[in-house]
Amino acid sequence: MKAPPKELAERLWDASDEILKPGVDMRIDDLAALVGVPRATLYYYFSGKDDVFEFLLAQKLQRGTVSIAEALDTTGSAVERLTAVLHALLQTAADHPELCTRLLGRMINDGTSGQLMHEIDQTLMAPVRALLTEAQHEGDLALADAADTTLSLIGSLAIVAMVRTTRGTFDPNEVAEWWIPQVLNGLRPRSFPDTALH
Secondary structure, eight states: OOOOOHHHHHHHHHTHHHHTOTTOOOOHHHHHHHHTSOHHHHHHHOSSHHHHHHHHHHHHHHHHOHHHHHHHTSSSOHHHHHHHHHHHHHHHHHHOTHHHHHHHHIIIIIOOOHHHHHHHIIIIIHHHHHHHHHHHHTTSOOOSOHHHHHHHHHHHHHHHHHHHHHHTOOOHHHHHHHHHHHHHHOSSOOSSOOOOOO
Protein backbone atom coordinates (compact mmCIF):
# COMPACT_ATOMS: atom_id res chain seq x y z
CA MET A 1 0.00 0.00 0.00
CA LYS A 2 1.26 3.47 -0.93
CA ALA A 3 0.46 6.31 1.43
CA PRO A 4 -2.54 8.12 -0.09
CA PRO A 5 -2.40 11.90 -0.47
CA LYS A 6 -4.02 14.00 2.25
CA GLU A 7 -7.17 14.81 0.23
CA LEU A 8 -7.89 11.15 -0.54
CA ALA A 9 -7.08 10.11 3.04
CA GLU A 10 -9.56 12.68 4.37
CA ARG A 11 -12.26 11.60 1.91
CA LEU A 12 -11.82 8.02 3.05
CA TRP A 13 -11.87 9.11 6.69
CA ASP A 14 -15.08 11.11 6.18
CA ALA A 15 -16.74 7.97 4.78
CA SER A 16 -15.06 5.55 7.21
CA ASP A 17 -18.10 4.97 9.43
CA GLU A 18 -20.13 3.92 6.39
CA ILE A 19 -17.31 1.84 4.91
CA LEU A 20 -16.58 -0.02 8.15
CA LYS A 21 -20.17 -0.37 9.32
CA PRO A 22 -20.74 -3.92 10.65
CA GLY A 23 -22.48 -6.13 8.10
CA VAL A 24 -21.53 -3.92 5.14
CA ASP A 25 -19.24 -5.50 2.54
CA MET A 26 -18.33 -2.96 -0.11
CA ARG A 27 -16.63 -3.70 -3.41
CA ILE A 28 -13.87 -1.44 -4.66
CA ASP A 29 -16.39 0.14 -7.09
CA ASP A 30 -18.70 0.93 -4.16
CA LEU A 31 -15.81 2.49 -2.26
CA ALA A 32 -14.80 4.61 -5.25
CA ALA A 33 -18.37 5.85 -5.75
CA LEU A 34 -18.81 6.64 -2.05
CA VAL A 35 -15.55 8.56 -1.85
CA GLY A 36 -16.02 10.24 -5.23
CA VAL A 37 -12.83 9.11 -6.97
CA PRO A 38 -12.15 6.82 -9.94
CA ARG A 39 -11.58 3.19 -8.98
CA ALA A 40 -8.17 3.46 -10.69
CA THR A 41 -7.18 6.04 -8.07
CA LEU A 42 -7.95 3.62 -5.26
CA TYR A 43 -6.09 0.84 -7.05
CA TYR A 44 -3.06 3.11 -7.44
CA TYR A 45 -2.73 3.44 -3.66
CA PHE A 46 -4.40 0.24 -2.43
CA SER A 47 -4.21 -3.36 -3.63
CA GLY A 48 -7.95 -3.80 -3.08
CA LYS A 49 -10.82 -3.26 -0.65
CA ASP A 50 -9.08 -5.15 2.19
CA ASP A 51 -6.17 -2.74 1.92
CA VAL A 52 -8.61 0.18 2.23
CA PHE A 53 -10.25 -1.44 5.28
CA GLU A 54 -6.87 -1.92 6.97
CA PHE A 55 -5.84 1.67 6.21
CA LEU A 56 -9.04 2.98 7.80
CA LEU A 57 -8.79 0.68 10.83
CA ALA A 58 -5.21 1.88 11.37
CA GLN A 59 -6.48 5.47 11.15
CA LYS A 60 -9.21 4.68 13.69
CA LEU A 61 -6.58 3.28 16.04
CA GLN A 62 -4.30 6.30 15.62
CA ARG A 63 -7.03 8.90 16.03
CA GLY A 64 -9.23 7.06 18.51
CA THR A 65 -6.75 6.12 21.18
CA VAL A 66 -5.57 9.51 22.43
CA SER A 67 -7.48 8.86 25.66
CA ILE A 68 -5.46 5.68 26.19
CA ALA A 69 -2.20 7.61 25.99
CA GLU A 70 -3.62 10.19 28.41
CA ALA A 71 -4.62 7.45 30.86
CA LEU A 72 -1.14 5.97 30.62
CA ASP A 73 0.34 9.32 31.67
CA THR A 74 -1.78 9.71 34.82
CA THR A 75 -0.22 9.50 38.27
CA GLY A 76 -0.59 6.57 40.63
CA SER A 77 0.54 2.98 40.91
CA ALA A 78 0.89 0.74 37.89
CA VAL A 79 -2.41 -0.98 38.76
CA GLU A 80 -4.21 2.35 39.09
CA ARG A 81 -2.88 3.46 35.71
CA LEU A 82 -3.75 0.05 34.22
CA THR A 83 -7.30 0.53 35.49
CA ALA A 84 -7.42 3.94 33.79
CA VAL A 85 -6.06 2.48 30.54
CA LEU A 86 -8.58 -0.38 30.55
CA HIS A 87 -11.38 2.11 31.16
CA ALA A 88 -10.09 4.23 28.26
CA LEU A 89 -10.00 1.13 26.04
CA LEU A 90 -13.65 0.42 26.85
CA GLN A 91 -14.57 4.02 26.05
CA THR A 92 -12.63 3.87 22.78
CA ALA A 93 -14.49 0.68 21.82
CA ALA A 94 -17.78 2.46 22.53
CA ASP A 95 -16.78 5.55 20.54
CA HIS A 96 -15.48 3.47 17.60
CA PRO A 97 -17.58 0.28 17.47
CA GLU A 98 -15.96 -0.85 14.22
CA LEU A 99 -12.75 -1.41 16.18
CA CYS A 100 -14.36 -4.22 18.16
CA THR A 101 -16.33 -5.66 15.23
CA ARG A 102 -14.30 -5.25 12.04
CA LEU A 103 -10.88 -5.34 13.70
CA LEU A 104 -11.50 -8.43 15.80
CA GLY A 105 -13.06 -10.23 12.85
CA ARG A 106 -10.08 -9.46 10.61
CA MET A 107 -7.61 -10.61 13.24
CA ILE A 108 -9.41 -13.91 13.73
CA ASN A 109 -10.56 -14.76 10.20
CA ASP A 110 -8.46 -12.95 7.64
CA GLY A 111 -5.25 -11.95 9.29
CA THR A 112 -3.91 -8.43 9.10
CA SER A 113 -1.02 -6.67 7.45
CA GLY A 114 2.20 -5.91 9.26
CA GLN A 115 1.30 -2.21 9.36
CA LEU A 116 -2.05 -2.78 11.04
CA MET A 117 -0.61 -5.31 13.49
CA HIS A 118 2.05 -2.73 14.37
CA GLU A 119 -0.69 -0.15 15.08
CA ILE A 120 -2.61 -2.67 17.20
CA ASP A 121 0.50 -3.49 19.19
CA GLN A 122 1.57 0.11 19.71
CA THR A 123 -1.82 1.64 20.54
CA LEU A 124 -3.61 -1.20 22.35
CA MET A 125 -1.21 -3.90 23.48
CA ALA A 126 1.98 -2.05 24.46
CA PRO A 127 0.47 0.19 27.18
CA VAL A 128 -1.30 -2.75 28.84
CA ARG A 129 1.76 -4.98 28.55
CA ALA A 130 4.06 -2.34 30.06
CA LEU A 131 1.74 -1.67 33.00
CA LEU A 132 1.26 -5.37 33.70
CA THR A 133 5.02 -5.81 33.81
CA GLU A 134 5.42 -2.80 36.09
CA ALA A 135 2.65 -4.00 38.42
CA GLN A 136 4.27 -7.41 38.60
CA HIS A 137 7.60 -5.86 39.55
CA GLU A 138 5.83 -3.80 42.22
CA GLY A 139 4.32 -7.01 43.62
CA ASP A 140 0.71 -5.89 43.02
CA LEU A 141 -0.13 -8.44 40.32
CA ALA A 142 0.96 -12.01 39.69
CA LEU A 143 1.14 -13.19 36.08
CA ALA A 144 3.00 -15.87 34.20
CA ASP A 145 3.58 -13.94 30.98
CA ALA A 146 2.86 -10.26 30.30
CA ALA A 147 2.31 -10.77 26.55
CA ASP A 148 -0.21 -13.61 26.97
CA THR A 149 -1.97 -11.79 29.81
CA THR A 150 -2.26 -8.72 27.59
CA LEU A 151 -3.85 -10.82 24.84
CA SER A 152 -6.27 -12.26 27.39
CA LEU A 153 -7.30 -8.83 28.66
CA ILE A 154 -7.67 -7.26 25.22
CA GLY A 155 -9.49 -10.34 23.90
CA SER A 156 -11.93 -10.34 26.80
CA LEU A 157 -12.57 -6.62 26.43
CA ALA A 158 -13.09 -6.90 22.67
CA ILE A 159 -15.57 -9.78 22.95
CA VAL A 160 -17.63 -8.05 25.66
CA ALA A 161 -17.62 -4.79 23.70
CA MET A 162 -18.48 -6.51 20.40
CA VAL A 163 -21.39 -8.53 21.79
CA ARG A 164 -22.83 -5.59 23.72
CA THR A 165 -22.38 -3.29 20.71
CA THR A 166 -24.33 -5.66 18.44
CA ARG A 167 -27.05 -5.94 21.09
CA GLY A 168 -27.15 -2.18 21.65
CA THR A 169 -26.35 -2.55 25.36
CA PHE A 170 -22.77 -1.28 25.53
CA ASP A 171 -22.27 1.28 28.28
CA PRO A 172 -18.49 1.47 28.84
CA ASN A 173 -18.83 2.90 32.35
CA GLU A 174 -21.22 0.16 33.44
CA VAL A 175 -18.98 -2.54 31.98
CA ALA A 176 -15.92 -1.00 33.63
CA GLU A 177 -17.60 -1.25 37.05
CA TRP A 178 -17.64 -5.04 37.01
CA TRP A 179 -15.24 -6.08 34.24
CA ILE A 180 -12.07 -4.29 35.41
CA PRO A 181 -12.20 -5.57 39.03
CA GLN A 182 -13.08 -9.03 37.74
CA VAL A 183 -10.16 -9.32 35.33
CA LEU A 184 -7.68 -7.83 37.80
CA ASN A 185 -8.89 -9.65 40.94
CA GLY A 186 -10.09 -12.95 39.50
CA LEU A 187 -13.33 -14.85 39.99
CA ARG A 188 -12.84 -16.60 43.31
CA PRO A 189 -14.79 -15.24 46.30
CA ARG A 190 -12.72 -13.45 48.91
CA SER A 191 -12.90 -13.57 52.69
CA PHE A 192 -11.26 -10.16 52.94
CA PRO A 193 -12.62 -6.75 51.87
CA ASP A 194 -12.46 -6.16 48.14
CA THR A 195 -9.79 -3.63 47.32
CA ALA A 196 -10.42 -3.78 43.59
CA LEU A 197 -9.35 -0.73 41.74
CA HIS A 198 -12.17 1.47 40.53
